[in-house]
Amino acid sequence: MARRLRPVGLDFVASAPVRLVHAREITAAPEAVFRALAEDVPGWAEWFPQVVLARPADGGAGREVRLKGGIRCRETILAAREPELYAYRVDVTNAPGVRAIAEEWRLVPAGTGTRVRWTFAAEGSVALRLAVRPFRAAQARAFRDAVTALDRRLGG
Numbered sequence: 001m002a003r004r005l006r007p008v009g010l011d012f013v014a015s016a017p018v019r020l021v022h023a024r025e026i027t028a029a030p031e032a033v034f035r036a037l038a039e040d041v042p043g044w045a046e047w048f049p050q051v052v053l054a055r056p057a058d059g060g061a062g063r064e065v066r067l068k069g070g071i072r073c074r075e076t077i078l079a080a081r082e083p084e085l086y087a088y089r090v091d092v093t094n095a096p097g098v099r100a101i102a103e104e105w106r107l108v109p110a111g112t113g114t115r116v117r118w119t120f121a122a123e124g125s126v127a128l129r130l131a132v133r134p135f136r137a138a139q140a141r142a143f144r145d146a147v148t149a150l151d152r153r154l155g156g
Contacts, residue, residue, distance in 0.1 A: 002072065002092050006100040006123070010078045010087055013104045016121035018132055022143040023117040026151035030083035030107040030114045036150055037086040037105055038077075047149040050142050063088065071095050083107055097128040116147050 013019075026033070036043060041063055044054040053066040063075045074092040079085050090101040100123040108115040120139065122128065 002094045004092050005090055005098060007091065008089050008100045008102050010102070010104070012089070012100065012102045013087065013119050013121045016100070016102070016123055018122040018124070018129060020120040020132070020136055020139055021117065022140050023115060024144060024147045025110045025113055025115050026147055027113040028151050028154035029112065030109055032154045033107050033114050033116060033150065034083040034086060036154060038080045038082070043153070047153050048146040049149070062091075078102065097125040099123045118143055
């Protein structure tokens with residue numbers, strides 16, 4: 001059953017009780033990575049293996065995302081500053097145990113490529129906090145695989 005989460009702002013990414021941060025350098029330029037994140041929303045399903053469907057919502061101010069395992073999310077874009085920042089919060093989801101979620105993608109030039117840093121920030125039940133440790137390794141692999149696939153997709 002889908003539930004409405006607590007609306008949070010961009011500052012939540014730095015202050016959330018649960019924060020998972022992953023970073024990787026890729027050969028694609030920051031501008032190309034930003035466009036893939038912010039402008040080619042349906043393309044996420046092509047390079048992020050956990051994403052089954054992604055599409056813009058609310059005239060581009062939000063997104064609808066479906067993940068493997070049946071998780072559904074309705075999101076609001078918090079920031080889209082080309083080429084360095086793309087962030088969003090989850091407004092409605094069927095994921096259990098969460099009260100708030102925001103994610104931030106920071107893009108920093110690294111030579112001719114990009115250092116991609118993804119932060120997953122959440123607040124939720126004790127069960128969510130206990131699940132973080134085993135989830136962290138799986139999320140790190142998912143991020144690595146996704147960013148590698150994105151780099152290939154962008155010609156890197």
